[in-house]
Amino acid sequence: MNLEGRPQAPLMSNPRADRVRDTAKLAGRSSRLKTGRFLAEGPQAVREALSAHRAAAAGGGPAVVHEVYATQACLDRLPELADLARGVTLRLATDEVLAAMADTVSPQGIIAVCHTSTATLEDVLASGAKLIAVLCEVRDPGNAGTVLRAADSAGADAVVLTASSVDIYNPKAVRSTAGSLFHLPVVTGAEFTAVIDALHATGVTVLAADGYGNVNLDRLQDLSAVRRFGTRGDGGSEALSDDGVPRLEAATAWLFGNEAQGLSDAELAAADHRVAVPLYGRAESLNVGTAATVCLYASARAQNG
Secondary structure: OOOOOOOEEEEEOOOOOHHHHHHHHHHOHHHHHHHOEEEEEOHHHHHHHHHHHHHHHHOOOOOOEEEEEEOHHHHHHOHHHHHHOOOOEEEEEOHHHHHHHOOOOOOOOEEEEEEOOOOOHHHHHHOOOOEEEEEOOOOOHHHHHHHHHHHHHOOOOEEEEEOOOOOOOOHHHHHHOOOHHHOOOEEEEEOHHHHHHHHHHOOOEEEEEOOOOOEEHHHHHHHHHHHHHOOOOOOOOOOOOOOOOOOOOOOEEEEEOEOOOEOOHHHHHHOOEEEEOOOOOOOOOOOHHHHHHHHHHHHHHHHHO
């Protein structure tokens, strides 16, 4: 047992030990599913995981971190990590052991074994969520991580991944979230139709980010500016009709689709509106992470302005 975040002797030095091998297996999906745990590697990710763990403990929530492995050199360089780890099992290990556990070439001296989220869409909606990102068959770990970071930065209340999307606890996806994975509820393995039904049942407007959408995001932002300030976003003051178009100020869930095919016909049909981000240059389309950032920030500005 670990007391007050102090690492316990003896130093872990055998990279072929069972504990090391079991930890390394968490890089694989089957082991993550079996144990309900995943790896967070490097000081930034571990810092955010430990901060989330302490906040959850203070609020009576579920544990976020199971245990931490670190080198003495890392703890000497970043003593705040040991302080954050008070109450969590913290074990000293050699660089060789950390390298054997990690998915990366260099985990920078520290790894946390974390619990996967138990968040549900029902819990998210019951909390009065106003902004949700829904990833529909987004399969690239880097893209999923980018969308999650954008949602976190825009102050979204949750991210939902459909059952056919990438495993957000994939080590590459975890790294690409840059710690945002620990900042907001993440619902995984969701069935698309059930998600839409739940959103509509609670009065959440569902917007599909679609390059061919018949609603222009710039117009929605102009309408929002007129309602708030009496002027358009570009400084004009002429009246704009908002009949039949969504209000960015309203509780909203954005649908973001697959990197290659975008949203399917069924996914588009399930949305209340299809919204296009205008392209002013020669690019054919926007990467899903970039489109998500633009859309989520448009809603965030309207909701928080």
